[in-house]
Every structure is written in structure tokens, then in C-alpha cells.
Amino acid sequence: MASAPKKRIAIFGSTGSIGTQALDVVRTQMDMFEIEILTAQTNYELLLKQALEFNPNAVVIGDETKFLKLKEALASTNVKVFAGEAALEEVADFDSYDIMLAAIVGFAGLKPTLKAVAKGKVIALANKETLVVAGDIVMQMAVENRSPIIPVDSEHSAIFQCLVGEARNPIEKIILTASGGPFLGKKPNFLVNVKRDHALQHPNWSMGAKISIDSATLMNKGLEMIEARWLFNLKPDQIEVLVHPQSIIHSMVQFEDGSVKAQMGLPDMKLPIQYALGFPGRIKNEFPRMNFKKYSSLSFEEPDYKTFRNLGLAIEAMKKGGNMPCILNAANEIAVWAFLKNRIGFLDMTAVVEKTMEKINFIETPTLEEYFDSDGEARNFAASMMKF
Ligand code: NAD
Numbered sequence: 001m002a003s004a005p006k007k008r009i010a011i012f013g014s015t016g017s018i019g020t021q022a023l024d025v026v027r028t029q030m031d032m033f034e035i036e037i038l039t040a041q042t043n044y045e046l047l048l049k050q051a052l053e054f055n056p057n058a059v060v061i062g063d064e065t066k067f068l069k070l071k072e073a074l075a076s077t078n079v080k081v082f083a084g085e086a087a088l089e090e091v092a093d094f095d096s097y098d099i100m101l102a103a104i105v106g107f108a109g110l111k112p113t114l115k116a117v118a119k120g121k122v123i124a125l126a127n128k129e130t131l132v133v134a135g136d137i138v139m140q141m142a143v144e145n146r147s148p149i150i151p152v153d154s155e156h157s158a159i160f161q162c163l164v165g166e167a168r169n170p171i172e173k174i175i176l177t178a179s180g181g182p183f184l185g186k187k188p189n190f191l192v193n194v195k196r197d198h199a200l201q202h203p204n205w206s207m208g209a210k211i212s213i214d215s216a217t218l219m220n221k222g223l224e225m226i227e228a229r230w231l232f233n234l235k236p237d238q239i240e241v242l243v244h245p246q247s248i249i250h251s252m253v254q255f256e257d258g259s260v261k262a263q264m265g266l267p268d269m270k271l272p273i274q275y276a277l278g279f280p281g282r283i284k285n286e287f288p289r290m291n292f293k294k295y296s297s298l299s300f301e302e303p304d305y306k307t308f309r310n311l312g313l314a315i316e317a318m319k320k321g322g323n324m325p326c327i328l329n330a331a332n333e334i335a336v337w338a339f340l341k342n343r344i345g346f347l348d349m350t351a352v353v354e355k356t357m358e359k360i361n362f363i364e365t366p367t368l369e370e371y372f373d374s375d376g377e378a379r380n381f382a383a384s385m386m387k388f
Pocket residue numbers: 012013014015016017018019039040041042043062102103104105106108126127128129152153154205206207208209210211269
């Protein structure tokens with residue numbers, strides 16, 4: 001029997017937490033996948049190593065000062081080398097790949113992903129900020145160009161998996177589970193003194209710096225509510241958040257008959273990454289299996305909205321709509337960056353986001369250009385508050 005052609009994968013953000021785990025998946029499934037494009041912002045050494053191992057058609061290094069070094073190091077190969085922000089869009093426009101794994105962190109992931117959507121590519125979406133910023137436009141473009149968006153975020157992958165076979169059945173609500181992060185149960189008098197290294201230590205997942213801080217502040221769950229709204233075409237009041245510290249149930253869907261479906265598994269991002277790359281098939285693997293006897297109790301509790309005010313701000317932005325989630329996201333990116341540089345405290349991040357949301361002009365139905373402008377204005381305002 002002739003085997004199916006290999007799926008050609010473009011990994012945008014290949015040196016990050018999601019990117020490297022995706023390459024771990026691909027490495028074990030070389031009969032199904034081949035790597036077409038790899039991109040990184042600054043880590044030229046790792047990008048080079050990946051290029052030598054996977055022999056892609058093209059690589060992009062965001063930091064243009066690293067271009068010559070990378071080009072020289074790959075001179076004896078056929079790998080095409082590009083550099084700079086515009087090159088990300090240029091390679092996203094290639095015909096020669098099938099699936100984009102959107103694994104760049106933050107707003108920077110939006111433009112290349114839009115290019116891939118316009119080309120009708122399959123998008124395995126890790127970069128939640130793309131939907132937080134411009135979810136209405138991205139989803140509309142995806143419909144128009146028949147570009148399937150398969151979530152990689154574990155909660156959204158869980159919901160997506162629960163919905164397979166349910167196309168005709170309306171969703172009553174979804175329940176997004178949250179681990180609660182490293183500071184579950186803590187109060188503001190504790191959080192005020194928290195430093196970056198402590199905040200970076202997540203109990204269940206090992207992730208990039210930005211999402212680790214977002215998990216500690218619960219902003220991540222707020223961004224995920226907005227992401228879910230667009231992915232699954234929901235109203236804000238159909239999305240509930242439930243703290244589930246064991247991270248075994250990755251999320252749930254409640255249907256109109258009251259039946260609830262949950263997707264479970266060990267907390268390992270390789271599972272949703274592999275599911276998205278393999279969809280609609282499931283791929284046999286040797287990852288560790290879940291042992292229910294080790295988890296004699298799975299617990300659930302209400303999030304502490306009073307302490308973790310970022311979650312409430314994200315809900316407010318989601319309900320307000322327009323460019324408000326874009327403003328929230330931009331201010332948050334600046335605030336997280338400043339916290340990671342030890343320039344502001346843990347609770348100051350919330351203040352920066354809140355003040356920026358108050359300050360920047362609200363636009364009810366922004367164009368793409370207006371989203372870009374709002375992002376820039378919000379960043380400038382947030383940064384000016386911190387006197388950089
Ligand atoms: P990371 O910081 O580990 O990696 C980010 C990648 O993006 C790197 O390859 C980096 O080179 C590249 N990058 C950074 N800034 C860039 C820029 N300005 N332009 C172009 N490329 C740039 O991040 P991560 O934890 O892998 O997260 C990636 C995305 O996936 C985020 O949107 C995150 O929210 C989402 N996500 C991550 C996880 C996880 O477990 N890490 C889980 C769910 C969702």
C-alpha cells in the first residue's frame with residue numbers, strides 16, 4: 001500500500017518551549033512529517049543545530065545581526081537563510097509547506113500567521129495572542145480561505161477533541177480548567193514581594209518565560225477565555241474557568257442535554273502538539289500513560305478573582321470587545337517584560353494593564369490596521385508609565 005505523503009511542517013518559533021517539543025514529536029514520526037521552515041528570534045546556535053538535523057528548505061533568524069554567521073554556518077547545505085521581521089511573512093507565503101505551527105510568543109506571531117491563513121494553510125495554533133488581538137478578523141479570514149485552525153493550547157485542544165463528532169450539537173458552555181499557577185492560595189500581601197525566579201516556576205508545566213508569568217498572574221487563563229471565544233464561536237457567558245490544580249482534566253464541554261465531556265491526560269504539551277499535527281488521525285506514541293490510581297482525587301475550586309485581578313480585567317476586555325483585548329494584550333506584554341527585567345513588582349503588572357485599558361481609545365469594530373495602531377499606542381502608554 002502506498003503510504004500517505006509526508007506533511008510538510010513550518011515551525012514559527014522553533015527554538016521555544018513549544019517549538020522544541022514539536023521537533024521532539026517530529027523526530028519520532030519522521031515517516032509522517034518533514035520540516036520545511038524553521039524560525040527563531042535570537043537563538044542562532046539552536047536554530048543552526050535544528051537546521052543541520054532537519055534539513056529544512058528555509059530558516060529565518062529574526063535578529064539580523066546573526067544573519068551572516070548563520071548563512072556561513074549553513075553554506076555547505078541547501079538551506080535558504082533569511083533574516084528580519086519581514087522575512088517571516090515572506091516564508092509564511094511559501095507554497096511548499098502544509099501546516100504552520102504558530103509557536104512565536106506574543107503579538108509578533110500575528111502577521112506571519114495571517115499570511116498563512118490567507119494562503120489557506122492548516123494552522124496548528126499555539127500563539128494565543130493572535131486570537132486575543134484580532135480574533136474576529138483572523139477567524140473570518142480562516143473561513144474565507146478554508147484555513148483550518150487546530151488549537152495547540154492544551155485547554156483548547158481538549159475542547160476541540162470533545163467536539164469531534166458533535167458538529168450538529170450546540171455547546172451550552174465550556175469549562176476551561178486552570179492549574180492556578182505557582183501562587184494558588186496566596187494573597188496580595190504575599191504576591192507584592194514575589195520575584196521573577198519564583199514566578200517562573202510552574203508546578204505542572206515547563207513553558208516559555210512569558211506564558212509562565214501569565215500563568216502566575218492568571219492572565220493566561222483570561223487570554224485563553226478570549227482565545228476560546230473565537231475558536232469555538234461562543235458568547236462570553238458560555239465560558240467558565242475552574243481551578244483544577246492537578247492539570248489532568250484539560251478542559252470540558254457541557255452540551256444542551258447537560259452531558260459533560262472532558263479530555264484528560266498527563267500534563268505534557270507534546271500531546272496537544274502531536275494531536276494538532278496529526279489531525280484528524282491520532283498517532284501511536286510511547287509517551288508515559290496516565291495512571292488513575294496515582295490521582296485518587298481530582299479537585300476543583302473557584303478562581304480567586306479578588307487576588308488575581310488580571311483574570312477579571314481579561315473578562316472585562318472580552319465582554320467589551322472591539323480593540324480592548326488587543327489593548328489588554330499589548331499592556332500585558334510590556335508589563336510582563338518589565339517584571340522579567342525586575343523593573344516592576346508582581347502586582348504592578350495588573351496596574352499597568354488596568355491603566356492602559358482606561359487610557360487608550362476604544363474602537364468598536366477595528367480594522368486590521370487599527371488593531372496594529374492600538375497595539376502600538378498601548379505599548380507606548382504602558383512603557384511611559386514605567387519611565388523606561
Ligand atoms: P518561548 O518564549 O519559549 O518561545 C518563543 C519562540 O518565539 C522562540 O522560538 C523565539 O525565538 C520566537 N520569538 C520570540 N519573540 C519573537 C519575535 N519578536 N519575532 C519572531 N519570533 C520571536 O515561548 P513558548 O512558551 O514556546 O510559547 C509560544 C506560544 O505558545 C505563546 O503564544 C504561548 O502562549 C503559547 N503556548 C505555550 C505553551 C507552553 O507550554 N510553552 C502552552 C500553551 C500555549
